[in-house]
Amino acid sequence: MANTKPHAVCFPLPIQGHINGMLHFSKALHFMGFHITFVNSEFNHRRVLRNAGLASLAGLPDFRFATIPDGLSSPKDDTDKSQDLAALCVSTKRHCASPLRDLIKALNDPCSGGPPVSCVISDFFTSFTLAVTAELSIPSIFFCSASATGFLSAVYLEELKQRSIIPLKVGVSLWKEDSSCIEWLDEKDRGSVLYVNYGSIAVLTNDQFIEFAWGLANSGCEFLWVIRPDLVEGENALLPPEFATEIKPRSFITNWCTQKEVLSHPAIGGFLTHCGWNSTMESMCAGVPMICWPFFADQQTNCRFLCSEWGIGIEIGEDVKREKVERLIEELMGGQKGKEMKRKALEWKARAVKAASIGGVSWINLDRVIKEVIMK
Structure with missing residues (x-):
């Protein structure tokens, strides 16, 4: 039945905060029966492996990690430093479309071992994915954390009471964590x-x-x-x-x-x-x-x-x-x-x-998102 699952390709802006938000949402979709391909930049993928080891991105048969280049030159040392945000946004927009297109095509190959891609869920700040998905005739959905909505409208108290709050334990850290x-x-x-x-x-x-x-x-x-x-x-x-x-x-x-x-x-x-x-x-x-x-x-x-x-x-x-x-x-x-x-x-x-309990507004809202937006 694995090849009959809906398959979401999830691609965040490759910085820590956006990776975390998209990863939490991806884990929630996985819990609800989705096959997930989570896309990291090659630079961040190497950082995670260096700091947390190979097992950290091993994934599962139906939750896999993939990489594409971000277009920026790699630093000469392995120091844990954030990439320049402005340069990263520009480079991602200019250089990631073609690698993402090639990745989706590879995932849709019957030999890939997974179901065909049902949709691409991209970051609010990686809108270039619209052109890629339109070319491939695949639905494209923007993932906006509440932080992104701050640019669009006020976040009111009553709205926050209804917002999905799903505290999941899995995360990808670009820094070596000190326990x-x-x-x-x-x-x-x-x-x-x-x-x-x-x-x-x-x-x-x-x-x-x-x-x-x-x-x-x-x-x-x-x-x-x-x-x-x-x-x-x-x-x-x-x-x-x-x-x-x-x-x-x-x-x-x-x-x-x-x-x-x-x-x-x-x-x-x-x-x-x-x-x-x-x-x-x-x-x-x-x-x-x-x-x-x-x-x-x-x-x-x-x-x-x-x-x-x-x-x-x-x-x-x-x-x-x-x-x-x-x-x-x-x-x-x-x-x-x-x-x-x-x-x-x-x-x-x-x-x-x-809200996060089974039957709470978080899970009700997630179910609505899946039925009314992702799978529509």
Whole structure:
């Protein structure tokens, strides 16, 4: 019966946040009976294999990974750095159409071992796939995470209550994940640790980096801080020696971690975040309130709703000063407002759990998407 399954080719914009969103949706379709071919760029495929090993992309007989080139020159070293977003978008648009067309043709070959392609689900930012699918007479569907809808319309509270929230455990990480931070969290009191992560693209100036560092140090709070190798613009992220001495007993600093596992850990009491949509939803699903420092794109919109509409976020502001960082951490982790934010965050978690349960609105909406959009 494997060759009678509907076959979806899923192709995200090849950056961490978009890969995660598309992968979660692909896993949900797989659960609902689809054969999946998930398309990574060759550059990202190599990164994942280097950091997580061959088994990480082994897939299943009916969930396979494929690769196409992104058109950019590969870096000379193996340092984990994000590709330039603007250059990647331009290159993807110019160079990925032909390889994607060839891949779909190969998948439709009877010798491929899988069912013919039923549809191509592409990222909102890879609209060139429309021409490819039109040429091959295959339906093309845009996948828009809620972050993308921030460009199109406001995301209202009532809409979010109905939005599909499907917390799946499988992910593709472009950075090598450090699981030892979980052992460190296991030794901490409930709700005592602030988690700090600016996502996979946001870049800080050295001054911003130092202000955040001293705000964390001066707050007296225990914290887990993810510092990517490319976090600081144009240079390595070097902490002052006196800072390291100050925070050593109460901090854990790493290059990358399993964020969902961290956010769901009982020791986590707050999240200092760039407000990317994946991070926003993962924090809400874990019942963790946020300190918001939006960087670009939809993140300002997400921040506004977190802080002004949903009551589970407080904003630092564009001009980062250590005194404000310190004050907001203290307010979130120990103040009265922080307690109220935690209460509201747990309400959102309960809604997410209910929505993701069998028969909940998440599964009802997914079934509607399959019947009314994908298989129409």
